[in-house]
Amino acid sequence: MPVTHRPARSLRVLLEPPDPPLALRLGLQPDIEVVDSALARPAVALVEEVTAVTALLAEDPECRVLVSAGSARPGLLDAALAAGAAGLVLRDGPVEDLADCLRRASAGETVVDPALAGP
Numbered sequence: 001m002p003v004t005h006r007p008a009r010s011l012r013v014l015l016e017p018p019d020p021p022l023a024l025r026l027g028l029q030p031d032i033e034v035v036d037s038a039l040a041r042p043a044v045a046l047v048e049e050v051t052a053v054t055a056l057l058a059e060d061p062e063c064r065v066l067v068s069a070g071s072a073r074p075g076l077l078d079a080a081l082a083a084g085a086a087g088l089v090l091r092d093g094p095v096e097d098l099a100d101c102l103r104r105a106s107a108g109e110t111v112v113d114p115a116l117a118g119p
Contacts, residue, residue, distance in 0.1 A: 011106055014042035014063075016052050025095040032099060038063070043106045046098075048091070050076070053083040064105040072116045087111030 010033040015023055023034040035042050038059045045056050045065045053065045064086040069076060080088050086105040089098060090113045101111045 011044065011103060012040060012042040013102055014038060014040070014045040014056075016045055016047045016056065022095075026099060026102075029095075029099045032102065044086075044102045046089075046102070050079050050083050050085070053080065053085045057084050064108075066101060066105050066111060069116060077112060077116065081110070088116050089113050090115060 010031050012033050012035050013026060014035055014037070015026075018036065026032050027034050038045070038056060041060065042063055045052075045063050046068050047053060047056065047065060048068055050067055053067065056063055056065050065084065067076075067080040067085050067088050068091040069088060070091050077088050087101065087110050089101045089111060093113070097113075101113070105111050
């Protein structure tokens with residue numbers, strides 16, 4: 001969708017590391033714009049490594065960072081939240097669910113996919 005058709009206040013999202021297929025799918029959401037750099041001041045960043053959380057927050061303390069995971073690992077949720085992440089989400093779930101998590105994180109919510117929350 002061309003940028004000219006996006007709402008004036010689209011949600012800017014950074015994917016770290018870049019994931020072109022996911023960027024394309026997220027970009028089809030009418031209110032999400034995937035950016036390719038932290039210099040673009042994303043509202044939310046989606047990262048695969050907990051170590052990336054602190055680096056991104058050091059660059060932009062106002063950015064909300066979500067950690068994406070393929071499955072739950074012991075201690076991952078606690079480590080992500082301790083690093084300052086806004087939550088933990090499934091990497092391979094439906095793009096609509098991921099988009100909803102990004103929107104909720106940008107609104108200030110802590111977002112944890114129930115499948116990753118553990119017992």
